[in-house]
Amino acid sequence: MSLLSVKNLTRSYGSLQAVKDVSFECEAGQILGFIGPNGAGKSTTMRIIATLDVPSGGDVLLDGESVVARPDQARPLIGYMPDRYGTYEDMTVFEFLDFFARAYQLRGAERKARVDSVMEFTGLAALQHKLTSALSKGMKQRVALGRTLLHDPKLLILDEPADGLDPRARIELRELLRALAQQGKAVLISSHILTELAEIIDTCAIIEQGQLLATGTVQDVLAKTAGVSSSVEVEARVLPSAVNDALAKKIERLLLEQPQVSAPSVSGELVRFTLGLAPGSAATAEWSQQASVRVLRALVAAEVPVVSFTSREHDLEDAFMSVTRGRVQ
Amino acid sequence: MTPAPPVVRAPDVFDRWGEALADKVNPIIVKEVRQGLRTRVFWVFFSLMLVACLFISLGFFGTAEVGTTSGEAAFISFFVCLGGVQFFVIPYSAYRSMARETEEETWVLLTLTGLGPRRILSGKLGSSVLQGSLYASAAAPFLLFSYYLNGIDLPTIVVGVVAAVAYQVFLVSVSISVATLAESRIVRAMLHFVVLGLLLFGVSTGIGLSSGLAEMARRMLASGTFWLVTSAVVLGLVSTAVLLFETAAARLSLATEEYARGPRLAFVTQVTGLFGYFLWGWTMGTDADVLVVGAVVCAAYLLFAGVMLMTDRDGMSRSHWVDGARWSLLKPGALRGYTCVVLAVVVVGGLFIGLAERTSLGVQERLVVLASPAFVLLYLGASNVIARWVPRLANQTPAVVRLTFLALVVVGCGLPPLAGQIISEPDDLVLNALNPLMGLVNIGKNGLEGTPFVAFVWAAARVATTWAFVSLRRLDVEPRA
Numbered sequence: 130m131s132l133l134s135v136k137n138l139t140r141s142y143g144s145l146q147a148v149k150d151v152s153f154e155c156e157a158g159q160i161l162g163f164i165g166p167n168g169a170g171k172s173t174t175m176r177i178i179a180t181l182d183v184p185s186g187g188d189v190l191l192d193g194e195s196v197v198a199r200p201d202q203a204r205p206l207i208g209y210m211p212d213r214y215g216t217y218e219d220m221t222v223f224e225f226l227d228f229f230a231r232a233y234q235l236r237g238a239e240r241k242a243r244v245d246s247v248m249e250f251t252g253l254a255a256l257q258h259k260l261t262s263a264l265s266k267g268m269k270q271r272v273a274l275g276r277t278l279l280h281d282p283k284l285l286i287l288d289e290p291a292d293g294l295d296p297r298a299r300i301e302l303r304e305l306l307r308a309l310a311q312q313g314k315a316v317l318i319s320s321h322i323l324t325e326l327a328e329i330i331d332t333c334a335i336i337e338q339g340q341l342l343a344t345g346t347v348q349d350v351l352a353k354t355a356g357v358s359s360s361v362e363v364e365a366r367v368l369p370s371a372v373n374d375a376l377a378k379k380i381e382r383l384l385l386e387q388p389q390v391s392a393p394s395v396s397g398e399l400v401r402f403t404l405g406l407a408p409g410s411a412a413t414a415e416w417s418q419q420a421s422v423r424v425l426r427a428l429v430a431a432e433v434p435v436v437s438f439t440s441r442e443h444d445l446e447d448a449f450m451s452v453t454r455g456r457v458q
Numbered sequence: 459m460t461p462a463p464p465v466v467r468a469p470d471v472f473d474r475w476g477e478a479l480a481d482k483v484n485p486i487i488v489k490e491v492r493q494g495l496r497t498r499v500f501w502v503f504f505s506l507m508l509v510a511c512l513f514i515s516l517g518f519f520g521t522a523e524v525g526t527t528s529g530e531a532a533f534i535s536f537f538v539c540l541g542g543v544q545f546f547v548i549p550y551s552a553y554r555s556m557a558r559e560t561e562e563e564t565w566v567l568l569t570l571t572g573l574g575p576r577r578i579l580s581g582k583l584g585s586s587v588l589q590g591s592l593y594a595s596a597a598a599p600f601l602l603f604s605y606y607l608n609g610i611d612l613p614t615i616v617v618g619v620v621a622a623v624a625y626q627v628f629l630v631s632v633s634i635s636v637a638t639l640a641e642s643r644i645v646r647a648m649l650h651f652v653v654l655g656l657l658l659f660g661v662s663t664g665i666g667l668s669s670g671l672a673e674m675a676r677r678m679l680a681s682g683t684f685w686l687v688t689s690a691v692v693l694g695l696v697s698t699a700v701l702l703f704e705t706a707a708a709r710l711s712l713a714t715e716e717y718a719r720g721p722r723l724a725f726v727t728q729v730t731g732l733f734g735y736f737l738w739g740w741t742m743g744t745d746a747d748v749l750v751v752g753a754v755v756c757a758a759y760l761l762f763a764g765v766m767l768m769t770d771r772d773g774m775s776r777s778h779w780v781d782g783a784r785w786s787l788l789k790p791g792a793l794r795g796y797t798c799v800v801l802a803v804v805v806v807g808g809l810f811i812g813l814a815e816r817t818s819l820g821v822q823e824r825l826v827v828l829a830s831p832a833f834v835l836l837y838l839g840a841s842n843v844i845a846r847w848v849p850r851l852a853n854q855t856p857a858v859v860r861l862t863f864l865a866l867v868v869v870g871c872g873l874p875p876l877a878g879q880i881i882s883e884p885d886d887l888v889l890n891a892l893n894p895l896m897g898l899v900n901i902g903k904n905g906l907e908g909t910p911f912v913a914f915v916w917a918a919a920r921v922a923t924t925w926a927f928v929s930l931r932r933l934d935v936e937p938r939a
Contacts, residue, residue: 141773179570180570180712180714181566181570181712181713181714182712182713182714183713183714185773197714200712200714200715201572204570204571204572205572207570209567209570211563211566211567213562213563215562215563215564215566215567217489217493217564219493219496219497220489220492220493224489224492228485228488228489228492229567229571231480231481231485231488232485232568232571232572232573233571233572234572236481237477237481276567280571
């Protein structure tokens with residue numbers, strides 16, 4: 130049985146249907162990426178799972194119990210981090226975590242041990258006497274994450290946790306989330322930064338206009354959506370010392386002579402072009418490999434000094450772009 | 459060389475006692491005290507109050523002569539210093555603290571911990587009382603000093619201090635309740651000025667009342683009417699504070715909670731209690747005019763309290779429809795809230811009408827008592843109906859209904875006299891038929907001639923109420939297509 134099971138979830142605000150019949154599951158120890166453009170219904174779905182809102186239809190089961198019917202029972206199992214950090218600016222890191230630990234009914238030595246362990250895990254021990262207002266965005270976000278861990282929840286719901294973080298803070302967050310999943314916690318995370326998500330999530334759910342468009346393991350979703358694309362981006366590099374206008378023109382002419390090649394561009398040592406099929410045809414992996422080999426052969430035969438030649442692999446971003454239509458509500 | 463580890467003092471008995479106490483009290487109090495003691499506001503006002511009290515006492519001490527009675531003036535002077543802090547600084551700090559909680563949505567995180575809105579609010583209230591006690595304990599020696607200057611007795615000082623604490627609790631309740639009202643930045647900015655205005659009014663009223671108490675204490679304390687009115691005012695303040703507290707708790711509750719129970723129970727208890735108290739006081743004298751004033755005041759209160767009680771987002775009745783007790787008036791939803799308020803108006807209005815029939819009231823007074831509940835039903839019903847014509851998101855309904863209500867009251871009271879000024883007379887009978895102020899005055903003035911207008915107001919009230927029920931049932935209860 131899945132730890133989290135979302136079943137036919139619907140949420141309407143007047144005539145606006147923010148969430149339409151959304152269903153997905155998340156196991157313990159799994160990180161599920163909840164992907165969608167702004168206004169897609171991600172936060173609404175997450176708020177319903179976190180017992181902050183009531184659905185118009187459907188249900189959410191956490192450990193087999195309905196969070197809609199019994200929100201009080203579900204709350205101790207959930208750690209929710211909204212897109213706003215919500216840290217009291219005039220409290221130190223320790224005071225902030227200590228206050229929430231008190232609110233979670235942790236008392237005496239147990240509370241102190243828990244706060245210490247959370248500060249240790251999130252790397253905040255050295256900053257415990259600093260005011261939260263003096264912390265960087267990345268550190269504030271760690272404090273917020275620490276707050277969600279105080280009561281040792283089974284499910285973590287993180288709404289856009291990487292938003293506005295610098296690269297280092299993002300990498301550190303990634304490591305923390307991996308460690309949490311290894312501890313057996315289920316993590317539901319939403320983000321716009323798909324490249325970041327791709328490296329940490331096991332499963333994903335793509336949502337647009339309140340409707341779930343694709344769900345499953347990342348490999349499944351990539352495999353399903355790869356067949357939908359009808360073009361492949363190719364990037365090649367030539368020997369920097371050989372770069373000149375004549376070579377650039379020669380490459381462009383050569384590429385345009387090749388079948389199924391479009392939009393060639395040469396910028397210094399970098400050569401880019403698209404291998405495309407007729408609209409509606411699916412670009413399989415085999416086809417893209419054969420087409421790439423044919424173009425590479427033609428370049429080498431024309432004595433173009435190619436030093437690297439790569440076709441960009443179908444990733445989560447492509448999957449997202451291929452299933453969504455950029456519609457907002 | 460590695461740096462020496464910091465020296466950590468072993469916790470002594472006081473630390474352990476403090477820790478054990480902090481474990482038992484509401485976590486919000488611990489947080490607010492930690493935050494409060496760190497703020498510049500606390501130390502600045504604490505020092506200012508002490509310095510002011512010191513200078514005042516030195517002034518009175520220097521000018522005191524044998525046989526003079528300057529205690530009363532000294533008490534009022536010290537009370538001004540304490541009142542400024544207790545009736546303005548502390549409630550305003552409580553407002554800011556609660557407003558920050560709603561602005562940054564940290565209350566949501568607190569609710570998820572299982573703390574609950576009532577404990578959040580009681581924590582805010584408790585920390586304000588604690589702060590007030592700190593200030594009062596610092597001012598206590600000065601207040602006591604005024605006793606030694608003669609002219610004021612100890613019971614008056616004690617009554618003054620106790621009343622001040624009660625009044626401070628009331629003002630803090632008002633402030634934190636207002637802080638939970640804001641749903642947008644513009645409303646928040648508007649409410650900020652409303653709170654400042656309310657607190658300035660609160661300070662002047664509080665200090666004025668305490669001055670009155672100091673000056674007329676001996677005469678007033680011996681009067682039975684004084685105690686009757688004072689106890690009624692205290693009962694009204696306490697029950698209104700409880701109602702405000704419960705309403706704020708409901709606004710801080712999540713949509714998944716049964717948030718309507720507290721405010722509706724408080725409302726019904728308050729209305730029943732106040733009516734009972736009025737009845738008890740009235741039977742002692744059975745003054746007919748008092749009955750009319752009581753009916754009108756009750757109607758006005760039900761009108762303004764009712765509009766807060768009956769508003770909720772559309773669809774909340776439906777959301778709380780499935781798990782039984784569908785017709786319970788204590789469950790969430792605008793339809794249930796409206797039904798509760800209408801029942802209260804009908805019952806209280808009916809009781810006043812019944813009492814009016816058993817007394818020697820004139821026709822005019824009877825008609826006023828009869829018309830009062832009709833105006834309440836008319837304005838509440840019309841607000842519900844008109845607000846639901848406005849294109850909106852469902853979660854904005856409460857604010858839209860309240861704004862519509864305010865607009866209706868302003869237009870209903872202001873437009874007919876203006877039109878009357880142009881056409882005939884400002885108090886024109888026909889034009890002011892639905893004016894809750896001038897209409898009632900006209901009915902009171904015109905005796906039997908006012909009867910058709912009372913019938914007209916009741917007819918309008920019936921239409922508005924029926925229409926409101928139909929519209930609420932459709933939007934709040936019936937399943938969506």
